[in-house]
Amino acid sequence: MSDQLRRRDRLTAESLRELAIGEIDVIWHREYYPPEQCDAALPRVVRAVDDANFLLTKEFTSVGTSMGEVANGGEIVQRYLDTSADTTRLIRHDVFAGQQSPTDLIRLDLDEMWPYGATVGRHDGRMMLPGVLRRMTPGGRGRPHIDRRQIPLLDTYRLHRRLGVNIYLEVPEPGAGGEIDFWGSLSEEEFVALKADPFDYGIEPERVGPPVDTVLPGKGDLVMFEAGRMHGVREVRAGCRTSAACFVGVRTEADPLLVFA
Numbered sequence: 001m002s003d004q005l006r007r008r009d010r011l012t013a014e015s016l017r018e019l020a021i022g023e024i025d026v027i028w029h030r031e032y033y034p035p036e037q038c039d040a041a042l043p044r045v046v047r048a049v050d051d052a053n054f055l056l057t058k059e060f061t062s063v064g065t066s067m068g069e070v071a072n073g074g075e076i077v078q079r080y081l082d083t084s085a086d087t088t089r090l091i092r093h094d095v096f097a098g099q100q101s102p103t104d105l106i107r108l109d110l111d112e113m114w115p116y117g118a119t120v121g122r123h124d125g126r127m128m129l130p131g132v133l134r135r136m137t138p139g140g141r142g143r144p145h146i147d148r149r150q151i152p153l154l155d156t157y158r159l160h161r162r163l164g165v166n167i168y169l170e171v172p173e174p175g176a177g178g179e180i181d182f183w184g185s186l187s188e189e190e191f192v193a194l195k196a197d198p199f200d201y202g203i204e205p206e207r208v209g210p211p212v213d214t215v216l217p218g219k220g221d222l223v224m225f226e227a228g229r230m231h232g233v234r235e236v237r238a239g240c241r242t243s244a245a246c247f248v249g250v251r252t253e254a255d256p257l258l259v260f261a
């Protein structure tokens, strides 16, 4: 029996439904976002990421205060809600000026593909951040982690699943790192128990054994997966890895999908 992930190679209404109910594990849609548009936007993306002030980790940088930073609740939740609209305008109008951003494109597709549409997550009448831009430079990586559903800001939604959505604007040469690794099942509680520091987002790869499957995304590719399955990004050894990302919260099939980042 193989532990390999069950994949689809197009984002369609059907593959989205399969991923949302756990019949498949990954949608890897090559060149979902046109590679020439990646190249056109990249200089402004890099500038925005360089100007950002991201606190979660030194392993990558990100534009906007993101959900990962508010996983433990506290005062930063207000900053998250206070900055989400400005960050969204910055990404849409300054960074992707005159060009559709990957996270706007995915929101439209999800809204049209899901039977009850997709909407930005809200909290106390304010919008969550619907997308981020992320960058890893040489030495950057994402240690194995689970993106939890049971965190203060998401609790009231009682999500069944939390899907990670990434569109890659720039990738290292093959062989230079940046692969996404996936591990087998581990519950949120088991993951939290494994973490040495509750405020750290992930754990050291040495502690979790070999992955069950790996994806090496190319420029423009969309990779969408159940983020409740432990995953991580291998160290970038040369070149840079830049992505637009969000999460999709799944409730029942009759509820709109929720987009947040």
Ligand SMILES: O=C(O)CCC(=O)C(=O)O
Residues within 6 Å of the ligand: 142, 147, 164, 165, 166, 180, 227, 231, 232, 233, 243, 245
């Ligand atoms: O950058 C990636 O490929 C994966 C990022 C990640 O951890 C996620 O989307 O949850």
Ligand SMILES: [Fe+2]
Residues within 6 Å of the ligand: 145, 146, 147, 164, 227, 231
């Ligand atoms: Fe993640």
